[in-house]
Amino acid sequence: MLRRILAVTLRDLRSALRDTMIIYILIAPLLLALMMKAFVPTAGNTVLNIAVPETASYELVEFLEGYGRVELADDRAAIIDRVRDTDDLVGVVQSGESGLELIAAGNELAGTVEMVEAVLLRWQNPDVELPIDLSMSDMGWRLSPLARYGSSFLVVFMSVFGGMIVMLNLVEEKQYNTLAAINVSAIRRWEYVVGKALLGLVTPVIHAFAVLLIMGFNQINYLQVALVTVAIALISMITGFVIGVYQSEPIGAVASMKIMFLPIMASVFGGIFLADKWHPLLYWSPFYWAYRSIDSIIMQQAKWGQLWLNNLIILFITLIVFGLMYKRIQRGMR
Amino acid sequence: MIDVQGLTYSYNHDRNYAISDISFSVERGEVFALLGPSGAGKSTTQGILTGLLQIQHGSGQVAGFDLKHLSRDLFNKIGVSFEQSNVYGKLTALENLEFYRKLFDGDTEEPLELLKLVGLDHVSGKRAATFSKGMKHRLTFARSMINKPELWFLDEPTTGLDPAIASQIKDIVMSRKKHGTTILLTTHNMFLADQLSDKVGFIVDGELKLVDTPRNLKLRYGQKLVQVEYFEDDQLKTETLSLVNEEEKMRLGAIVNAGRIETMHTREATLEEIFIKVTGRELVYNEAD
Numbered sequence: 001m002l003r004r005i006l007a008v009t010l011r012d013l014r015s016a017l018r019d020t021m022i023i024y025i026l027i028a029p030l031l032l033a034l035m036m037k038a039f040v041p042t043a044g045n046t047v048l049n050i051a052v053p054e055t056a057s058y059e060l061v062e063f064l065e066g067y068g069r070v071e072l073a074d075d076r077a078a079i080i081d082r083v084r085d086t087d088d089l090v091g092v093v094q095s096g097e098s099g100l101e102l103i104a105a106g107n108e109l110a111g112t113v114e115m116v117e118a119v120l121l122r123w124q125n126p127d128v129e130l131p132i133d134l135s136m137s138d139m140g141w142r143l144s145p146l147a148r149y150g151s152s153f154l155v156v157f158m159s160v161f162g163g164m165i166v167m168l169n170l171v172e173e174k175q176y177n178t179l180a181a182i183n184v185s186a187i188r189r190w191e192y193v194v195g196k197a198l199l200g201l202v203t204p205v206i207h208a209f210a211v212l213l214i215m216g217f218n219q220i221n222y223l224q225v226a227l228v229t230v231a232i233a234l235i236s237m238i239t240g241f242v243i244g245v246y247q248s249e250p251i252g253a254v255a256s257m258k259i260m261f262l263p264i265m266a267s268v269f270g271g272i273f274l275a276d277k278w279h280p281l282l283y284w285s286p287f288y289w290a291y292r293s294i295d296s297i298i299m300q301q302a303k304w305g306q307l308w309l310n311n312l313i314i315l316f317i318t319l320i321v322f323g324l325m326y327k328r329i330q331r332g333m334r
Numbered sequence: 335m336i337d338v339q340g341l342t343y344s345y346n347h348d349r350n351y352a353i354s355d356i357s358f359s360v361e362r363g364e365v366f367a368l369l370g371p372s373g374a375g376k377s378t379t380q381g382i383l384t385g386l387l388q389i390q391h392g393s394g395q396v397a398g399f400d401l402k403h404l405s406r407d408l409f410n411k412i413g414v415s416f417e418q419s420n421v422y423g424k425l426t427a428l429e430n431l432e433f434y435r436k437l438f439d440g441d442t443e444e445p446l447e448l449l450k451l452v453g454l455d456h457v458s459g460k461r462a463a464t465f466s467k468g469m470k471h472r473l474t475f476a477r478s479m480i481n482k483p484e485l486w487f488l489d490e491p492t493t494g495l496d497p498a499i500a501s502q503i504k505d506i507v508m509s510r511k512k513h514g515t516t517i518l519l520t521t522h523n524m525f526l527a528d529q530l531s532d533k534v535g536f537i538v539d540g541e542l543k544l545v546d547t548p549r550n551l552k553l554r555y556g557q558k559l560v561q562v563e564y565f566e567d568d569q570l571k572t573e574t575l576s577l578v579n580e581e582e583k584m585r586l587g588a589i590v591n592a593g594r595i596e597t598m599h600t601r602e603a604t605l606e607e608i609f610i611k612v613t614g615r616e617l618v619y620n621e622a623d
Contacts, residue, residue: 007436015424018461177420181477184384184414185437188406 004187008195012169016199021250022168026203029158033211036150040215048115049089051082056094060123064092067119079103090116100124151215152294153268155225156232156287158207160260163236166200170244171253179333189333193241200237205229217298224297224307231311232290235318236260242325245332263287271295286314335485335516336360336383338394338401343378343387352378353540356392360533362484365507365517367531369524369609375540376520377417380487383518384414397485410439413483417490419470423463427454427473430462431480438481448476451506453499468495475503485516492526504529524605534605538613548605555611556603563596564589574601 016022048068052061053075064070071089073079079091083105090113091103100120104113173179182192208229209222239260247253267287271279282288289310296302341356353375360366368376381387383396385404394401399408421430431445449455452472457465462473471494478486491507492500507530511517521527527534528548535545546554558577563570573589575582577600589595603611 004437007433011422011425011429011433014429015422018424172422172424176423177416177418178422180386180416181414181420181434181474182437183386184409184412185434186406186409186439186481187437 001188001191004191005195005198008187008192009198012165012196012199015169015172016165019168019172021254022165025161025164025168029154029161029207030210030214032154033151033214036146036154037214037216040144040147040150048112048119049087050116051079051089051091053079053093056092060092063123064119067115088112092116092120098124147215148295148298149268149272151212151217151298152291154211155208155229155294156268156290157261157264158211159204159229159233159290160236160257160264161207162200162202162204162233163238163240163260164254164257165203165240166196166237167240167244167247167253167257168250169196169199170241171247171250174245174248175250183333196241197237200240201230201233204233204236212298220297220300221302224302224304225294227307227311228290228293228297231314231318232286234315235286235321238318238322238325238329241329242332245329267291283313284317286317289313335362335364336366336394336396336518338383338392338396340392341379341382341389341394342391343382344390347390351540353382353537356537356540356542358535358542358545360516360518362516363511363514364533365511365519365531367519367521367527367534368537369521369527369534369605370537371522374522374537376522376537377489378540379537380414380489380518380520384412384487385409407439410481411483412485412487413478413481414487415475415478415489415491417493419467419474421462421470421473421477424461426459426461427465428458430473431477434477435480441482443480443482445480448479449473451479452476453502468499471495472499472503475506479510483515485518486510488517488519488521490521490523491519492523493521524609528605536609536613543613551605551608552602555608559601560586560598561601562586562589562598564592565594565596566592570596 016026049071050064050068051071051073052064054072055075056072061070061072071082073082073091076093079093080103083089083091083103086107088109090108093101093103095101100123102113102116102120173182187195205226208225212220212222212225239257243253243256247256263285264287267282267285268291270282271288271291274281279288293302293307293310296306337359339357341353342351343353344351356375356379358366368379370376378387382389382401383394385401385408389401397408397411399405421427422433425433427449428445431448435442435445446455446458449458452475454469454472454476457469462470465473475488475491478488488507492503495503504526507517507519511530517530519527519530531548533545533547534551536543544551559574560577561572561574563572565571573585575586577583577586
């Protein structure tokens with residue numbers, strides 16, 4: 001039994017690695033994650049970044065922390081080196097008895113130096129009215145919004161790729177009419193389906209791990225990530241089966257698979273942008289529940305009980321879809 | 335090995351039957367050829383016998399398994415060679431067979447040995463997508479032997495092959511027959527059916543018109559004729575004379591006595607002639623047949 005299941009999976013893997021479209025599908029999520037990672041520091045620069053020497057007074061550091069992120073450096077030379085880095089950071093060092101000197105590289109974003117100047121002016125004279133109304137408030141962001149929502153979206157979106165791989169391998173079977181040969185071999189139907197499905201389940205998990213690691217989420221619970229990814233990959237896989245057994249041409253099949261993109265985008269973006277009172281509108285979508293799970297895992301707020309409940313909802317919806325599609329899949333496999 | 339009664343099948347589940355009331359049996363070690371033109375119902379019959387099509391009406395047993403309750407274990411006992419080659423193009427010839435052998439329980443053939451048998455060992459490492467039609471067909475044929483089948487279904491096994499390779503395939507079939515493999519051959523190639531089969535069934539418009547041995551059919555439907563080529567007045571002449579008709583028998587005697595015979599052959603009816611006589615229909619061949 002296991003030998004036959006693995007034979008199907010390994011055949012699909014071997015065939016997939018010889019298919020340029022599948023290779024692209026395999027590496028595309030990683031490229032997307034790398035691109036997103038490149039954008040994340042820019043998003044982080046929306047606050048003031050100030051470097052001060054370790055010898056700076058506690059009061060000054062505390063005051064500056066009221067306006068931005070403060071880094072401590074060994075000495076003036078270290079601050080100059082740090083300021084020369086490409087990110088948006090200004091150095092502040094002691095000058096004379098009570099003066100302060102501002103060190104900038106000249107590549108700072110417009111207004112950054114002026115804002116730090118104004119903050120320093122206020123430090124020296126609390127009565128000074130700042131020319132700008134600078135205020136910092138904690139909205140609960142512990143992460144860059146791009147890193148948080150972008151990663152959640154990518155993990156949920158990539159579950160489709162597993163289904164696509166299953167679909168393209170089935171399209172290959174249709175193309176070469178090899179299903180007839182499978183149907184007269186001793187492999188049982190369920191063994192064949194499991195063998196085909198394995199790649200569609202494992203790939204999204206590997207993708208999810210890779211993307212989250214690229215995005216720097218080293219502390220999250222990856223067992224929870226695997227659990228949610230497998231659950232959400234099931235529905236993509238069923239769609240992959242439905243399309244795969246009827247299409248005999250890969251481009252047409254991929255075009256049909258795009259049908260999945262709308263509910264995924266609607267679910268994730270709805271989950272991000274809609275007010276809570278509108279969320280029930282998305283309860284029908286398994287992708288919404290997957291998004292919520294992944295988001296809570298990324299924020300390290302996930303509780304096993306809630307994850308299991310979300311997964312049960314995903315599996316329940318998947319079961320309904322499977323029930324609706326079962327006969328169609330069975331007919332196509334013949 | 336095969337025993338079916340009243341097989342009837344309609345693809346649209348209506349009264350347009352692809353096959354109707356088909357009954358026949360094949361003994362262990364026998365080669366049975368289902369002979370008929372394209373669209374006669376040969377492949378439908380084979381489809382039901384191999385479980386690819388679900389039985390609708392009638393009953394039967396294949397290799398000891400009831401057609402109405404087929405078990406996957408049946409497929410450890412049968413091999414199926416399809417008319418249209420169907421191998422994985424992205425896998426090499428050897429990988430195709432290595433994969434397929436893993437789908438069976440029990441003893442299987444060595445893939446490389448099978449490739450040697452069908453003359454594909456020199457391209458065992460090449461992807462099947464690069465193969466010619468004939469090479470793909472041979473690979474499909476080789477694959478059907480991988481599980482050492484007791485019952486072998488061959489659908490047009492020599493179609494599209496050049497004569498040398500077709501002859502090689504025929505030799506393999508004969509060799510398997512000698513080793514006791516039961517074979518169900520579906521073809522519209524009467525020469526192949528004549529050469530390989532112990533029994534033939536004529537199928538036309540979904541109905542099995544007749545089942546018998548080729549020898550019996552020739553005796554029953556053929557005429558005892560002699561074709562003779564001889565010189566007369568320095569001209570080469572040809573005559574076909576009956577061995578039953580008294581007048582023609584005397585004519586043959588006269589030609590023999592004249593002693594100027596070039597060639598002389600007894601001429602039996604071909605299966606095709608008998609087929610036309612029985613069914614009123616002609617068999618259609620591909621050029622490569």
